[in-house]
Structures are given as structure tokens and as C-alpha cells.
Amino acid sequence: MPTTISIRRGLDLKIAGRPASKILEAPRPARTAVQPDDLRYFRPRLLVKEGDAVKAGTPLLEDKDDPRIVLVSPAGGTVASVHRGERRKILEVIIELAGEETFEEHGALDDDALQGLTREALTERLLKGGFWPLLRQRPFACVANPDTPPKAILVCATPQDDFDTDPDIVLRGQEKDFQSGLDLLAKLTDGTVFLGIGKNAQCPALTDAKGVETRRFAGPYPAGDPAVQIYYACPPKSGETVWYIRAQDLLALARFVKTGRYSTERVIALGGPAVKERQLFKTRVGASIESITDGRLEEGELRVVSGSVLSGRKVPRTGFVGLYDTAVFVLREGRERELLSFFMPGLNKYTTTNTYLGSFLGKSEYALDTNLRGSLRNFTQSGIYESVCPVDIWPEQTAKAVLAGDIEEMEQHGILDCVECGLCTFVCPSKIEVGSILRDGIDLIRKEG
């Protein structure tokens, strides 16, 4: 039996709209996109221009700091447009799918060739094929540095939260590819490959995985987050790195290494209180949001989030699913005002404290919207952040060190262990973006090197 690690602190949000666990085939999206913002500290240089014909796997963007790191086209077709934001920052490179897709060919490998692959050859193949960015590292949550092998690699095979795709479902029947992915990872480190699975995982790909140290994770959100799992299973010491990859990404990576072709398949969960038909969808990497939400959303002003509702990215309804994301969450924009709301008993209010009567009614689901539920204030209440933080950080004190620009104190507080789960921001009664402040601190440390 694998060791079970129970995460004690955290919070399972009682939000309505969990997706059912059946997988539906989504229609083939007309467009897909690559979003450089998915990669931390990635400074994109455009390699194609609008109108270019591209194959699935053709590099679209490279990193100005390390041109070996490329983002490739997730589909064959033409570059429809390059969507830029402020200061001409590249936000999306949009690909119009061709009727008949072509692929960049990197040559298939048979089982013996796979076995004989050296670390250098594998690294080279992943970089060339654009699959390297699927490997990320702690600290900093950026793309793994191909030049410094990690002390361990963690494969995260748990859903991020109740609204995410559960790898336990997706990996059924994929035992062979998943195991070959695990074997490939073992080549990339001299240390251990850890496999983080849910406490009730049953899929043989996970329970019978070989050559890895399996850890079962139990506890509230964010127990399913790779950063939390690294913190509890194999925390990097100062100067060390630990790499991680999510299960579906590993599956795609393994298929690519074997076939030499870009692997497009991706299962995405559609959930949230503003979704009528909540389901898992088999679609492709970088799929347009419309291709899975079409006709399944409620009326009114909605917000679409790629990733988790606590840490994901707001995307337009015409936008695209993020590279690492396996969930799309849709909720109402909360612009409705309430009369004297803070005097009311608040039977429908969701709070982790007992300040509204709703807390005593034992309601299991709330249709939360994006309302801030208050106004910005100074830090006032204390202790509330630590009570939900999954790691041993004191978010308030750490945030104050960030605001003071004191890098040494930030590091002493262990800011690099912050898993960016967003819970401290969620609970803050002063409505301070505590998590964003911590993120700023991490970026500052990275910048000061």
C-alpha cells in the first residue's frame, strides 16, 4: 500500500455545479490557440506571421531568454491572427484548423529505441517537439530548466479541485502509454519519480504504476495541487528544483515521444454554477471555449475561467483553454446590489466563518458569483489566513514582508513554498489580494535572482 499523506488545512468550497464524470465527445473546434501567458516568465518571440500555413507541432513562439523552449501549434491549419494586448504583448496566436491536418514528423520510436533513449536525446526530442514546457519546476512554477536535472519529479494524477477532470477517469485504458511516460521521466532525473494519486484512485494506470514512489493524497482543496504534493512529498531545499507534470500532459508527452507526432487529445471538465450541462469533454489542446460551452451556458453576464475558480485565468467567451488547464469554470458576474446586506441574517451567504446564519443551515452548495462581497480595507482580522493555508506559511506576515520589499524576510517566511491556491485571498475580510501580493514577492525574488 502506498503511503497516504493527509493535508489538514485547506478548504473545499461549497460551490454548485460539479461536472458529471461521463466523457462526451466535443465537436472538433474550428480554432485553437497558443497563449504565452500560460508559461511563467516566458518572453515570446513570434516565429510565424498571420496567414502562414502551419502543421500540428510547428513552433509558433520561442523564449527570448532560451530559444530552445518553444510553443508549438496544437493543430494543423493557418495562423488566423495574433492577438496582442497592451504594449503589443502577445496574448494569443490563433490557428484556424484545416480540414485535413498535417503533422510535423519527428520519427516514431519502437520499444527498444524508447528503452535506449538517453537523457540528452530525450531532452532534445521534447524541446524540438514543443513538449518540454509541459514539465514545470518548483520553486517558481515556471518551465523546467533543461540544463539542471531536478532532485525529483512528481507526476500529479489528481484533480485540482471538484471541478477538474479526474485523471483516474481519463487514464482508464491508457495504462501502457502512461507507464511509458513514467519510464521516460525516470531518465530525466537521478532522483525519484513520485506519483501523486487521489485517496480513492482505482485506475490500474495509477494503482499499478511501476518504477515510481506512489503517494496517496487526502484532504481538502488544494490537496490535488502538484505544488502542495511536492511540498509534502519531496520539498526542494534551497538551490534545488523539483519538476512536476500533470497526468494528462504526461500521457500526451509519452505519445509524442513514441509516435514522433504532436498529440492533440485533451479531456476538459466544464463546470460551475452558470453551466446547464456539466460534463467532461474529449476535445483538443488549446480548444476554443465556444466549442465546449456552446448552448450549455445560462443567460446573462458570465465569467469564464480557464482552470480553477480560485486560481485560474479569466478568459473571454471567445477565448481558449490554457495549456495546462483541464477545467473550464463558468459563473455569474456578481453586479447585483443588496439592501443593507450586512444587517441581514444572510441565509444564502457563503462564509467559512459563522458570521451569517447560512453557516448554521448546513447547505452543501452555493451558486457563488464574482461579487467582491465588500470593500477594500486595511489588514484587520488576523489568524484567518493561516487557518486555510495548506503549507507552513503565514500569509499575512509574508505579504507584509512583500509590501515592505524585504526579500530576506520573504524567504525566511518560506514564500517560495506558496502554492498559489488563492485561499488566503478568498477568505480575506478586508478584500485584499493576499495571493497576488505573494505572487509579486515570488516574481521579485526570481528577478533579483
Next chain:
Amino acid sequence: MNPVKLLEDKIEEARPLFEKGGKLEKLYPLFEAKETFLLSPATVTTGGTHVRDALDMKRLMIMVVAAILPTFFAGSYNVGLQALLAQGLSTDFISCMATGLMVTVPIVITSYAVGGFWEVTFALVRRHEINEGFLVTGLLFPLTLPPSIPLWMVAVGVSFGVVLGKEVFGGTGMNILNPALTARAFVFFAYPASISGDRVWVAGKALIFDKIFPFFTYSNESFVDGFSGATPLLVSASQKNGDVAAALGNAGFTLKQAFLGSIPGSIGETSTMACLIGAYILIVTGVGSWRIMVSCVAGALAMAALMNGVAGPESAGIMHLPGMWHLMLGGFMFGTVFMATDPVSAARTERGKIIYGLLIGALAVLIRSVNPAYPEGVMLAILFLNILAPLIDYTVMQGHFARRKAWRGAKNV
């Protein structure tokens, strides 16, 4: 038409007046405060966390006010009870409550009005929002005063507390000292004759006229002639030697009275039971720190036991006072539940809160015991620990850093 919509339209109609370029631009914080008081803000989240907990600062402060209200009503009843007793009148519930409220309501209104004036003035001048914290300060401060306090002292005190205790530091969240206690301490040291001794604890005629024009009546008129209403603390402090419990009994005080609050004292501080109801509300809602409250009590009991142990036959009576009495008398429970737990001026780390509470409890009893001239030590103990709180947090943080460092070094794959 839906009232929310109607109100929203009115607000939107008025908004341009207060926004940049509008005629009343300078009054924007007032507009904002009123608007968000009536209607919850329509602001939506930005950043990666797309939903928020329903608890905000307004609700938080309202919960504290709700927790304080039992002490206000119990205190008002007792003020009436003591006044009617002293005058030898009938003490049925309605008379006590009515008489008491006639005394306490003007005091509270004065505190809110004058303090609110400063709050708004600073918000306008410094262009920050009006902080809800004042809802608590404005109610806490009057409850620490004796019922015979002239209203102008309430006004001066609350002005000092709000301006120098809070606003000069940048408003709620930035202050070092608890503003209500700062105000209390100011009044105590500035006007000792009106806030200590044995004559101030029972309200006299309780006429509104006396309250508004205290200059006419300041001398002794507002006190009951010839009635000395020493508080139990004063009794035990002035008891020279021997059995302090007996002395309290002779003066007519029982532990039960002290618990229920039918003894002379500051308006809101007499009823330990009402304070405990408040503590229950604060702890159940998660608004007040149980760590601070429990450790305050533990600190007081420990120090009282120590004092009882070292007290000789020559020691002042209060050295012999059992710990349980310490908890029931004076402002101890009120201070522990409502003042020490003010999150801004208390220690902010969880371990720090325990140290902070223990020291408050111990210091309060120590001051009471060794300085019989000043039997009410809890106010000074809390203020002192307010100042020490950042140091406690700093020490606790150093321990945290050391533990983290050791953990980082020890963990290995």
C-alpha cells in the same frame, strides 16, 4: 418597483455630484460610506481568485457590536438599579431599565456623534473611506465609563481616542493602541475625580438636563448626596488585612452579584454574564480570538494564585483576593472579551496571541494587587501589551523562521 432598483437609480443620479469634477467632490468618502452602507458594492473580483467569502469588514464590525449589546443592556439596567436603590425607590425591571437608559443612551449618542464627526473629518481630509471600526470604538468607550460621567468628558475622551489613538496612524488597521482604551485612559488621567474614587459609580438624578449642561451640576449634584458607592475592587483594595471575602460580604457584595452585574461600576463592565454572552458570540462566529480570551483568564488566575501565596497578614486585602473574584470584578472580563481581542492592536500571530493574553491577565492582577491606589489594572495591562504586541509577534516570527530553516535542512528525498 423594486426598492433596491429605486435606490440604485437615486444613487446613480447623485453620483456625478460627488465624483471627480462634481460640485461635492470633496464629500466623496461620505457618499461612498452612505452608498455602501445602504447597498452592497457591485464590485467584482479581479485576479486569479474569482469568488470571495461573504464576510467583509462591515459584517465583522456589526458582529462585534452585536456581541457588545448584551453588556450595554445589562449595564443600563444596573445603572438604573443602583440609582434607584441609592434613592430608596422601587426597583422593578421597567423602572430600572428606563432610568438606566436615560443615563446611558445620551452617553453612547455623544460618543458616536463626536467620534463619528472625527472619523468623517479625517476621511474627507485624507480621502480614505470611512472605516467601520468606529461602530465598535464608539460603543466600547462609553461602556467603560462610570454612569455619572459628564457628557463633555465623553466628547473630549472619544475625540482623543479616535484622533490620537487611531486616525493619526492612518485609520483602522494601522493603529497601535486600542482606540477605545486610549480614550478611556485619557479620561482617567485627565479627570481622575470623575472616573475613580467612591462617589462616581452611581448615577444621580439622571436628568438629561444635567447631562447636557454639566457645568451647572458638576460639583456633586449629579451624584447622590451622601451616598458612597464604593466598587468591590475599592473595598478589597482598601481592606487592610484579614479576610477579604468577608469584607466584601460586609459591604454587601457576593460572587453571584458580581457575576450577574448588580454591583456599582462602569456602565458595561459590571455584568460578567453579559460579557460571557458576548464572548460566546465572538468565538462562535469566529470574529474574536478564543486564544486571547482563554489565555487572559489563565494568566489572571495564575497571577492571583501567586499573589495569594505570597500575601502575608500585613498585605493589602486585595493580595488575598481569590482568582475567581478577580475575574468577576471591575473591567477584567469586559477588557478580556472586547478590548484585548481587538485584532488590530493585539498580537497577530497565533502563538503570539497566547503570550499576549497570558501577560495581560497576569499584569492586570499584578497591578491590582501591588498598587492598591489604582485597583483597576486591566486597562493599563492591555494598553501596555498593545505596545508590546509587535515585539511578541517579532519574537514568535523568529521562532517560526528557525523552525522553517531546520525543516528545510532536515527534509530529504
